[in-house]
Amino acid sequence: MRMTMIEKILARASGQERVSAGDTVVCRVDMNVLIDLMFTNWPDPVKIADPARTAIIMDHAVPAPTLTDANGGMAAREFAQSFGIEKFFDVGRHGICHQVIAENALALPGQVLTCTDSHTCAGGAYNTAARGLGPAEVIAILCTGETWYTVGPTIRYELAGELPAGVGGKDVFLYLANAWGDATNHNLEFGGPGLASVPMNDRRTIATQGAEISADFTTFGFDDQCAEFLAAHDAGDYQAADPDPGAVYSDVRTIDLSALEPYVARPGKVSGNALPVSQVEHRSVQQCFIGSCANGQLEDLRIAAEILDGRSVAAGVRLIVTPASQAVYLDAVRLGYVEKLAEAGAVVTNSTCGACFGYHMGLLGDGEVCLTASTRNFRGRMGSPSAEIYMASTATVAAAAITGRITDPREALT
Amino acid sequence: MKYELTGRAWVFGDSIDTDAMYPGFAMKLPIPEAARHVFYDLRPDWTDEVRPGDIVVAGRNFGIGSSRPVAALMRHLGVTALVAEEFNSLFLRNAINNGLPALTVPGVRDLVREGDEITIQLAEGWLAADDRRIEAAPLPRMVLDILDAGGLLPRLVADGYLPRRDAA
Numbered sequence: 001m002r003m004t005m006i007e008k009i010l011a012r013a014s015g016q017e018r019v020s021a022g023d024t025v026v027c028r029v030d031m032n033v034l035i036d037l038m039f040t041n042w043p044d045p046v047k048i049a050d051p052a053r054t055a056i057i058m059d060h061a062v063p064a065p066t067l068t069d070a071n072g073g074m075a076a077r078e079f080a081q082s083f084g085i086e087k088f089f090d091v092g093r094h095g096i097c098h099q100v101i102a103e104n105a106l107a108l109p110g111q112v113l114t115c116t117d118s119h120t121c122a123g124g125a126y127n128t129a130a131r132g133l134g135p136a137e138v139i140a141i142l143c144t145g146e147t148w149y150t151v152g153p154t155i156r157y158e159l160a161g162e163l164p165a166g167v168g169g170k171d172v173f174l175y176l177a178n179a180w181g182d183a184t185n186h187n188l189e190f191g192g193p194g195l196a197s198v199p200m201n202d203r204r205t206i207a208t209q210g211a212e213i214s215a216d217f218t219t220f221g222f223d224d225q226c227a228e229f230l231a232a233h234d235a236g237d238y239q240a241a242d243p244d245p246g247a248v249y250s251d252v253r254t255i256d257l258s259a260l261e262p263y264v265a266r267p268g269k270v271s272g273n274a275l276p277v278s279q280v281e282h283r284s285v286q287q288c289f290i291g292s293c294a295n296g297q298l299e300d301l302r303i304a305a306e307i308l309d310g311r312s313v314a315a316g317v318r319l320i321v322t323p324a325s326q327a328v329y330l331d332a333v334r335l336g337y338v339e340k341l342a343e344a345g346a347v348v349t350n351s352t353c354g355a356c357f358g359y360h361m362g363l364l365g366d367g368e369v370c371l372t373a374s375t376r377n378f379r380g381r382m383g384s385p386s387a388e389i390y391m392a393s394t395a396t397v398a399a400a401a402i403t404g405r406i407t408d409p410r411e412a413l414t
Numbered sequence: 415m416k417y418e419l420t421g422r423a424w425v426f427g428d429s430i431d432t433d434a435m436y437p438g439f440a441m442k443l444p445i446p447e448a449a450r451h452v453f454y455d456l457r458p459d460w461t462d463e464v465r466p467g468d469i470v471v472a473g474r475n476f477g478i479g480s481s482r483p484v485a486a487l488m489r490h491l492g493v494t495a496l497v498a499e500e501f502n503s504l505f506l507r508n509a510i511n512n513g514l515p516a517l518t519v520p521g522v523r524d525l526v527r528e529g530d531e532i533t534i535q536l537a538e539g540w541l542a543a544d545d546r547r548i549e550a551a552p553l554p555r556m557v558l559d560i561l562d563a564g565g566l567l568p569r570l571v572a573d574g575y576l577p578r579r580d581a582a
Contacts, residue, residue, distance in 0.1 A: 024554065037441070043567060043576045066442050118481045118504055132481045134508035136566040143575035148556065152503070182429075184475045185503050214478045214502045269429060357480070358438030378433045378479060385455035 004154035004249065005219045006187045008241040009129040013112045020248065021153040027129075029053065031106050032141045033115035035097050036060055039079070040072035041135075048083055049145030055087035055106055056080050057097040060117075060353040065360040095325020095351045098122035098208060098293035103327055105235035109222045114141050119293045119375055121215065122208040124188075125200060126230065127222040127240050132211065152216045153250035154187040155180075156243075159194030161258030166410040168303075169202025170295060170373060170393035172255065173209045174263035178274035180253060184214040189243065191221035194257045200229045201299040208294040208375060212270045262409055264371075265391040268379055277396060277408045285371045287364060288313075288401040289382075290394050291322030291349075292356040292374035298328045300373065300394040304346075305337035307398040307412050313345035314404030320362040322349045346401070358382045364389070371406060373397045415561050417537040419515065421469040421494050425528045430456070430472050432479035432505065436487055449490040466492025469534070471526050473498065477505025485512035495534060497522055497541065510557050513565030517541070519550040536561070 003011060007019050014025035036058040048054065056076055064070035073091070080088040089100050098119055100106075107113045107123030113130040114120065116138040123130030133147070141147050157176065188210050190203070198206075203220050210218030220226070222240035230238070265274040290296065290304050304321060313319045321341055323329040329351055332338050338348050347362075349355075355362035356374035363383030364370050370382060370389050373396075377389040392400075395409035402412060434456045440448040453460045470488065476498035477484065485508050488496070495515040499522055509516040517534050519541045525548055526532055532543045539552030553561070563569035570576045 024556070043570075045570075045575055046577060047575055068442065116481050118479060132504055134481050134483055134485075134504070134511050136483065136511040137507060139576075140511070140566045140570060143570055143573075150503075182475050182478075184478075184500055211479075211504075214475050216503050269431075271429070357441075358433075359441060376433070376479065378431045380437055380455055381433050382438075 002244045002246045002248065004187070004247045005127070005189045005221070005241050005243045006129055006154055006217045007151060008243065009110055009112065010149060010151055012110065013129065019151050021151055024148055024150045026146055026148045027112050028146050029114050029141050030108070030111035031055060031113045032138060033057060033097055033101060033106065033113065034138060034142065035115065035117055036062060036069065036072055036076060038116055038135050038138065039075040040068050042075045042079070043139060045139065045143055048142050051084050051086070053145065054085050054142060056085055057089045057100045058091050058094040059096045060357070061359060062091045062094055062352050063350070093326060095327065096293045096296060096353055099297065099324035099328065102126070102204065103233060103325060105230050105233040108230070108235055108238040109226065109240035110238055114138060114147065118211045119208045121210045121218045122204050122293055124207040124210065124217060124219040125203040126226060127219060129217055129219065131217050152185045152187050154189050155183055156249040156252045157188060157190045158192035158252060158254045159190060159198065159257055160192060160254055161194050161256045162197035163257045164260065166395055167260050167262060168393045168395065169198065169205030171260055171263045172202070172257065173206045174265050174270060174274040174391070175260055176255060177213050177270040178263065178272055181272045182214045186215055186250060188215045188218040195221055195223060196225070197257060200225060201297045204297065205294045212376065262393060262396050264396065264406060265377055267377055267388040267390060270377065270391065277392070277406065280406060282406045283369050283390065284405045285317060285400050286368040287362065287370040288317060288319045288397045289355055289362060289370060289372040289374055290397050291320065291324070292353070293324060294375045295373035295394050296322050296324030296328065298331050301328065301332045301337045303394045304398040305340040307395060307409065308344035308346065308402065309340045311344055311402050313401045317401055317404050319346040319401040320349060320355055321346050322354055322361065323351045325351050355382060371397050371400045417558070418533060418535045419469070419495050420531060420533040421467045422465070423469050423471045423526050423528065423530045423532045424464065425523065425526060426470065426472040428473035429475045429478055432477055432482055432484055435484045436482045441482060445486055445490055449487040452487050452491065461491060464491050464493065467494050468492065469495045469497060469532060471497045471522055473523055474500040475502055476500065477502040481508065483508055483512055485509040485514040489514050497534060499523060510560055511566045513561060515561055517550055517553065519548060521548050
């Protein structure tokens, strides 16, 4: 057999004995997730494949910042009701789709998940074949219950050592994006003895950002931590996919986690464009952003609250914190994180994709400099095309909010 | 659809991202208005210069980024096909699924200059400019079928999944 993790999942989903790089397969989709933006141009399907394998999550433009989005919300509600979609996460029970997918165990090991958001690869943290697809394709899956993939070659990342304090999933990702560059049309597979030291939230940050080096699928090995996470979220039955010994990889890359330090990506792209925080220019910043599917998790809010506890956001800096879901928001309130952040001068927003894609809740003005823990640093992504977007971990962003410039978070933690 | 397409080439660089073609602010606009902002910062006023039948040529990693349907804007502008040294797979699927042909042609930027008239053949897999020609992987039958239908949504209409009024 000798298949990589993703080959094994796609073989199972397509009913094949074996698939390998270059094959095109038609797969049954186990869970198809629709998001609010799709409903602003909704084609009104008259029949769908399976309401039970369908979820609707309101995330990008909530609460509605435009009339178009408000009307889209109405279309989503009407569709959910008329087709009996039980997994409907409307405003108030909502969150960024990849967070809601995690909280509700919609991405299961060994299964196929689709959604029309490019960061759907986030679900790979749970050993799921998850990737973003365009809106037309997700509508087609809604109708037919299946889609096709051409299987790309797989790159294996072998994790060794343990993550040091103050270094997180974002740093692991920025390190590998800098070291090896783009992985266009390739799949990423993470495993190895170091995986145990990478908590589930960091795995999701890394999996989410696979899209930023242009990868197709990003999948993590299944282990006890993953099993515990899923059990805590009432997951249904699943069958994990382990790679076979002797599986064929286009490259195997070892990452010594214990040697890593905080990384910062410079504006424009992450690929070949990140430096250790000790070597990057310590620019003054006007906006710091902690949020998105990558870094709006409860652990991110905990880290931010701990660093900002008893300190103040620097004059001339806006710190915007966007919890990844209503559930994260509520937990952060109960645990006192929101109070600490607000006392320090942060704005804690409702959960949305908002500022990350420059749509609402925190755009950048002309020539401003931002340090973000979100997903993308493309030119113009968060507002003005003349704004400069640096990207780093939540800890590094929180530290910069205090000093007003890019700062090594390990100084703030001591 | 015709598998052999001839048009004037617009040539772009590597890693052109989706936000450069379909910026966040344009996502609040109807397609015809959003289409006026394609390459708004990279190549201002390009949308005034592009003509129906033109072909967009790019370098490696074309279309990295979001799932927003850039192809719908390109089609609105009359762009007839996309060609690149290498495509991001989400962007490539989005183009095909919206009925916009996209052909991967390694070496295309060494051959094609801005304004050249070029011809591509989707089913045979080649690109020609002047008397020179480079080979490419032909589009698989399954992909050609989607293009023949005009994209996924018209096919879903034909198959009875979507109401016919959306065929327009």
